[in-house]
Amino acid sequence: MPLGPERTRAAVSALFFSNGLMIGSWAPKLPTLMQRLSISEGTAGLVVLCLGLGSLVVMPVFGAMTARHGSARAVRVATVLAVPILLLMSVAPTIWTVAGSVFLFGGFLGGMDVAMNANAVVVERRRKLAIMSSCHGFWSLGGVAGAGLGGILLSRFGEIGHAAVVTLTFAITAGIALRYMAQDRPSPHEEKPPLRLPRSGMPYLLGLIALCCMIPEGAILDWAAVYLQREMGASLALAGWGFAACAATMAVMRFAGDVIRQRLGAVRTFRISAVVAMIGLTLSSMAPTAGLAIAGFGMAGLGIANLVPIAFSAAGNIPGLAQGMGLSVVTMMGYSGILLAPGTIGQLAEYVSFGAIYLGLAGLLVLPLLLSSLARSAEFGAGGEEGLAPAA
Incomplete structure (x- = not known):
């Protein structure tokens, strides 16, 4: 039974908020990582670069998954994979394991970004109304919440406590949203597009x-x-x-x-x-x-x-x-x-x-x-x- 348009709009908005929450939580976490690992600003800059590289490498993978299997499935996979990464980053003992977890953090949240934008397009089509700007507004609210509350949580509960609270909030919010998001699984009889970059300009x-x-x-x-x-x-x-x-x-x-x-x-x-x-x-x-x-x-x-x-x-x-x-x-x-x-x-x-x-x-x-x-x-x-x- 198809879900109502208001429910699917609320669901994709919640996904944008939860993604922004996780990204925003990264901002206050970096100084804590630098202190725990005793690394310089230059080394921290290389760790930050891993965040961007993860996004750029993994985004096309989830773009292809969206094209082949629909945005709902791609969002679900990216969200599940993203859930434990902030906690993994918080317990990673070396600079190399932290860099690897930051790469995955950027990659899976970037993949979720591609797929949830595609799902917002699906909702726009079905509602015949624009919703993309407000979805990005919810992402901004999530980012403000993650960055604003992150420092408070880090000071009161420590690095692992902060990661646990954010992870639990992300998992609950996104988990509920996944149940009600617009489904767009392609027909099994429909020809699947090739997994390659677009040839159109x-x-x-x-x-x-x-x-x-x-x-x-x-x-x-x-x-x-x-x-x-x-x-x-x-x-x-x-x-x-x-x-x-x-x-x-x-x-x-x-x-x-x-x-x-x-x-x-x-x-x-x-x-x-x-x-x-x-x-x-x-x-x-x-x-x-x-x-x-x-x-x-x-x-x-x-x-x-x-x-x-x-x-x-x-x-x-x-x-x-x-x-x-x-x-x-x-x-x-x-x-x-x-x-x-x-x-x-x-x-x-x-x-x-x-x-x-x-x-x-x-x-x-x-x-x-x-x-x-x-x-x-x-x-x-x-x-x-x-x-x-x-x-x-």
């Missing part, structure tokens, strides 16, 4: 869009506080508001984004969002005071919020392409912007100011703006189905 162009949109997000996350302190003369307390302003406006706009996309259409919403993000980044780069720069970062968050969800939704609805394969390409390319770009920006900042870098990132968004017509596959017309590929 569309997913790679959408991946380039996601990459260009996520680089500014990563740049604000990692470098906004440094910019505000070193170049704007802000205090440490005030400097932290750079990313906070961006994250807050991004979360609010993601919950409003589905209604906006439904009303204005995916392409128009994407174009307006890109322009708003460009104005915000430009304001931050040229602001005479730290307060105006923070306001610019907040405005950039308003614009950035719905760019990636629309790109993901478009990737899952490319006509004639299995959604798991398209999404794996777009997520892999997009997240590489957050994983790899901050280090490059740090090197660049030795030669040019952060103000110039943020102005350059505003210019980078010109490319997604020029390619915005590709978001048409995420459109929901008056009849609800315009621009969508046939449901699997």
